[in-house]
Every structure is written in C-alpha cells, then in structure tokens.
Amino acid sequence: MPVKVVEDWLNACSGCEISILNIGDPLLDLLPQLEFVHMTALVDHKFFGQVGDKMTMEIPEADVAIVSGGVRNEEHKHELEEIRKKAKFLIALGSCAAYGGIPAQANMWKNEEVFEKVFRHSPSTDPAPDPADPNIPKWTDSCMAVDEVVKADIVIPGCPPHPDWIVEALSALLAGKTSWSLPERSVCDTCPVIREKKAAGGAVKRCFENAEFNPNEGLDKMRCLNEQNILCLGPVTLAGCAGKTGVPRCIQARTPCRGCFGPIRKGAKPMVDMMGALTSVGLDPKTIVDRRAIMNRYIGGHKFLTPLPARPAR
Ligand code: SF4
Ligand code: SF4
Ligand code: SF4
Structure with a gap:
C-alpha cells in the first residue's frame, strides 16, 4: 500500500515545491511508494469541495503531511490545524515553515504599521486591498513557524531546502523511522x-x-x-x-x-x-x-x- 501524502503551502513562494520536483531521478524511485492525495501546487484538489460546494475545509486523511510556508493569517492557521488532524506525521518543509522565513521580517512591526506602510501608502506601488478588510482572512498577530501552531515531527530547513534532504526525510519515514534531522554543523x-x-x-x-x-x-x-x-x-x-x-x-x-x-x-x-x-x-x-x-x-x-x-x- 503506498503511503498517502498531503502537501500544502501556506505563506509560501512555491520554491519549496520546486525543490520537491528538483529531486529528479530519485523521485521516480520514491513515487511508487507514495500517493499524493492533496498537493495544491500540482494536483487539482480543492479545499471546500471540488466546485466550492462545501462549507467546511476538507483535507484528506494521510500518513504524511508536507507543509511549506509559515502562518500569516487565520486561514493558514485553520488549514494547518486541519492538516495536522488528518496526518500521522508532519514535515515542516523550508525555512518559512521552520522559522517563519523572510516574511517573518514583518514581525518587527505591528500589523497596523505594516498595512499603513506596505498596503496603503507605499510610495512605489498603488494602494492594494487592505488585509484588515473583513472579507479576507484576518492576519495573525505575527508571522509564525509551523511548530508555533501545531507539532512538527520533522523539520527540513533551507530557502529553498535541498532535494537531498527531502529524499532522506521521506526515506526515513518509509523505513519506519519517526524522526530525522540534519547533523549539527555550521556552514x-x-x-x-x-x-x-x-x-x-x-x-x-x-x-x-x-x-x-x-x-x-x-x-x-x-x-x-x-x-x-x-x-x-x-x-x-x-x-x-x-x-x-x-x-x-x-x-x-x-x-x-x-x-x-x-x-x-x-x-x-x-x-x-x-x-x-x-x-x-x-x-x-x-x-x-x-x-x-x-x-x-x-x-x-x-x-x-x-x-x-x-x-x-x-
Ligand atoms: S550559504 Fe547556504 S545556508 Fe547560507 S544563505 Fe547561502 S544557501 Fe543558505
Ligand atoms: S522557504 Fe524559501 S523557497 Fe520555501 S516557501 Fe519560504 S521563501 Fe519560498
Ligand atoms: S567565508 Fe568564512 S565565515 Fe563564511 S562560511 Fe566560509 S569560513 Fe565561514
């Protein structure tokens, strides 16, 4: 039976998903053992029913969840909590998921200050829809790493993470291990x-x-x-x-x-x-x-x- 995998991106740029594709040939060896049941970057699978007909978020049950990106708004938070409920193991992929990443630089300011500066009065761009608008997901107080919201079993850092480590971590799980991490050495x-x-x-x-x-x-x-x-x-x-x-x-x-x-x-x-x-x-x-x-x-x-x-x- 292949291992069911949910992959999802939160406050992410898609570079982490490119790293999954960049695994190259070893991915062909892994794929027969994996069944991607949800991967919004590559598979047409929606959150609220295939035609938006459902009122609650539907994340499929999975053995492994791979999540890239940090948590910037209530929608990301809800999505992540749903994924965690449905998956036995959760991999935080990339430095946004691991530490907040570059978007968490915004944590140096209060949300209202960011809205003022970036969305309403940026001198170099036209005003954009205000993220404080009640019709779009509310920002969380800060931009968080995945493990600030739910438990992450494995963390693969990097911006982007290196494909070798994605293969190693997945292979460890496929071999029945429950943890994996990089050796503690400096650059x-x-x-x-x-x-x-x-x-x-x-x-x-x-x-x-x-x-x-x-x-x-x-x-x-x-x-x-x-x-x-x-x-x-x-x-x-x-x-x-x-x-x-x-x-x-x-x-x-x-x-x-x-x-x-x-x-x-x-x-x-x-x-x-x-x-x-x-x-x-x-x-x-x-x-x-x-x-x-x-x-x-x-x-x-x-x-x-x-x-x-x-x-x-x-
Ligand atoms: S040297 Fe490596 S760890 Fe350091 S910023 Fe460059 S890619 Fe990242
Ligand atoms: S860790 Fe880097 S590559 Fe991955 S989502 Fe964040 S910014 Fe993109
Ligand atoms: S250039 Fe110097 S400080 Fe930078 S990674 Fe190499 S040894 Fe370390």
Whole structure:
C-alpha cells in the first residue's frame, strides 16, 4: 500500500515545491511508494469541495503531511490545524515553515504599521486591498513557524531546502523511522576558504560588497569573507545547503552566507553567537546596518523578531 501524502503551502513562494520536483531521478524511485492525495501546487484538489460546494475545509486523511510556508493569517492557521488532524506525521518543509522565513521580517512591526506602510501608502506601488478588510482572512498577530501552531515531527530547513534532504526525510519515514534531522554543523564547518582568525578590524561591510578573490583560483585560495570584513553568517548557520556533498551554495558563488538554513541547533541564539564570532576576529558588530533584521533574516518566527517599543517623541 503506498503511503498517502498531503502537501500544502501556506505563506509560501512555491520554491519549496520546486525543490520537491528538483529531486529528479530519485523521485521516480520514491513515487511508487507514495500517493499524493492533496498537493495544491500540482494536483487539482480543492479545499471546500471540488466546485466550492462545501462549507467546511476538507483535507484528506494521510500518513504524511508536507507543509511549506509559515502562518500569516487565520486561514493558514485553520488549514494547518486541519492538516495536522488528518496526518500521522508532519514535515515542516523550508525555512518559512521552520522559522517563519523572510516574511517573518514583518514581525518587527505591528500589523497596523505594516498595512499603513506596505498596503496603503507605499510610495512605489498603488494602494492594494487592505488585509484588515473583513472579507479576507484576518492576519495573525505575527508571522509564525509551523511548530508555533501545531507539532512538527520533522523539520527540513533551507530557502529553498535541498532535494537531498527531502529524499532522506521521506526515506526515513518509509523505513519506519519517526524522526530525522540534519547533523549539527555550521556552514563554516563545510567551507574550504582560508581562515587566519583575524580580520582587518573595524566596521563590518554589508553582504553584497564584492569579495577579493582570484577567479582563476579555487575557493581554498580565497580568504574567509568575515575576515575580509564582509558579513557572512556561516558561523551560526546550519550546514547542508549544498546537499550531501559540496561547498555551501553562496560560498560557491563567492558571496557570503545569509543564514537561510537557520540556527545550528534548537535553542541557539544566532545573533548573540554571531556578534561573538565577529568580535573574535576583530570586527565591531555594532557597525552592522539593520543588525537585528540582518542577523535574524530567515528566523523571525519563534519571537526572534518582535516590534520594538515606540521611541519617546523628541
Ligand atoms: S522557504 Fe524559501 S523557497 Fe520555501 S516557501 Fe519560504 S521563501 Fe519560498
Ligand atoms: S565565515 Fe563564511 S567565508 Fe568564512 S569560513 Fe565561514 S562560511 Fe566560509
Ligand atoms: S550559504 Fe547560507 S544563505 Fe547561502 S544557501 Fe547556504 S545556508 Fe543558505
């Protein structure tokens, strides 16, 4: 009997679903063992009856649910709770599901401030329908990770997650295991660049500054980007973005790690740890522009990012 799978996206961009398709040939080996009974990205299966004739949400019973995206509104929350009720195992796929992801940067402001700035008075776009409109799903107080709402049995981080880990996690479940996780190593642990444990010192440059390197030489001849004063979150980010083998993806492109795989272990405090890592090579973390946002770029759920108290009027 194939394993029944529900796949769904919440506050997501579809990149995680592309990662499922990017599994490539190994997906052909897995597919005979899986039956996708609901996958809104690929299968024409609706939530309220096939022609919208039902009043309650219908998610099919499943052995495994794979959910991408975080929870941004009451509809996502309801959908996720329904999925959790119907599935024996739940996989949170991608960094939006794991940590809130990039959309959780909005957690630095109150919802009303976001509506004002982004939907009603953006200088660069026309006003858009207001998400406070009662006819569309109400925003939750913050943009949440999946496990802030329901239990997640397995978390596959990454923006997007690497196909290798989707195969590994699914294969573990098919083999009867009930858990799976990536080894706790940092991006730096898998990075081949030269480290001298000392930067030039002083201000930290933003991550889009050009690194110094010789394009005719390998990465093992390039100096660590933090030691070139360019902010690289490798020391506090979980390794695995290049799959089972290989050099971290951004480092391959000679650009710094922005932290998309999230913290190395649950309970870590990446911002504190990163400030320590920068200080240890002689850099001043206080010189980082938008420090709080940049160091928590993908992990704004779990209360890592919250609105700052209003500043007193001058
Ligand atoms: S984790 Fe990245 S790829 Fe996946 S839904 Fe979020 S933004 Fe898209
Ligand atoms: S800080 Fe960045 S460039 Fe330096 S070793 Fe770590 S991942 Fe590589
Ligand atoms: S190097 Fe960092 S930001 Fe880039 S893909 Fe890997 S984990 Fe993500």
